[in-house]
Amino acid sequence: MTTERTPADRTWLVAIAAALWGTDGLLRLPLANALPPATVVFWEHLLVVLVLSPLVPRALRALRGCGPREWTAVLVIGGGSSALATALFTAAFRTGDAVTPLVLQKLQPVFVVLAAFFLLRERIRPGYALFAAPALLGAWLLAFKNPLEIELNALRAALLAIGAAVLWAAGTVLGRLVSNSLPARDVTVLRFTVGLPVSAVIVAVQGVSFVPGWANAPGLLLLAFIPGLLALSLYYAGLRTTPASRATLAELAFPATAAIIGVAFLNTTLTVTQWLGLLIVVAAVTTLGWHEKVRAKPMVLEPAVV
Secondary structure (H helix, E strand, C coil): CCCCCCCCCCHHHHHHHHHHHCCHHHHHHHHHHHCCHHHHHHHHHHHHHHHHHHHHHHHHHHHHCCCHHHHHHHHHHHHHHHHHHHHHHHHHHHHCCCHHHHHHHCCHHHHHHHHHHHHHCCEECHHHHHHHHHHHHHHHHHHCCCCCCCCCCCHHHHHHHHHHHHHHHHHHHHHHHHCCCCCHHHHHHHHHHHHHHHHHHHHHHHCCCCCCCHHHHHHHHHHHHHHHHHHHHHHHHHHCCCCHHHHHHHCCHHHHHHHHHHHHHCCCCCCHHHHHHHHHHHHHHHHHHHHHHHCCCCCEECCCCC
16 A cells, blocks of 8 residues: 655745845846836846756747646746736836835735635635734735835826736746646746747837846846746745645745845835834744644645545
8 A cells, every 4th residue: 555645845945935036126226226127127038048048948848738728827927927017016116106016015915815716726724814914914014114104195006016916926826837737947947938028028118228238237147047047946846836825925035035135235224113024924934834844734725636
């Protein structure tokens, strides 16, 4: 008699990837001051695709063996979650205040849980709220110097930020979906390959320059390969055995890392409530990962086999 081995939980790997995303601000801020945001997004994709070009034919062959559901998922991940979401989020900051996008980005876990329930049939125990609620509360406290004084004063910025949050949530859920049919490496390659032409269209539509200038080359390289390629490779490797509803909480390691980097390198100061939020996020993500690894009854369950 043989028993099927349960795949090892990799929530921790998703959290490491999210922490690498937290370095994005340190690298992106100088580039955002020197280049149009669309140009930065385009070169992020182009540099990674150039490095991954030997793997593109294999990834495309693997995709050809998939069905329409996987094709649609890859197109949404690459064109929507990779290129378009980043452009929308950046445009939200440029259109309105800096608070609105951050507020609405915190809705992403809500969209993920709903999408995972309907698309992946993930089952969530009521006790999941014991981890989700503190994590979301901590992320809210971390995002704002005064969490009780939030003004949403730009409708266009709000809609752009909501659109970005929905697309990122879709990327989490659809990445989990295609991980059953495609290796993590192929999903990463396809994400950037599909995102490249979409990011080029965004540059063309906005009428900005494709040329970044040699002075910005080192920053673009670091941005493309640290919070870009390396983080996403770890992310999809972890997502392969991590339910999307649990992965989205691990992704809250991103604002925690971003806050630490902001204080250490970008001359950002945190209020008492922001430090409290940072501690809550770290505690919630760590405790959830520990619970799912050692407890017999995890909070987030895989779809029932019928």
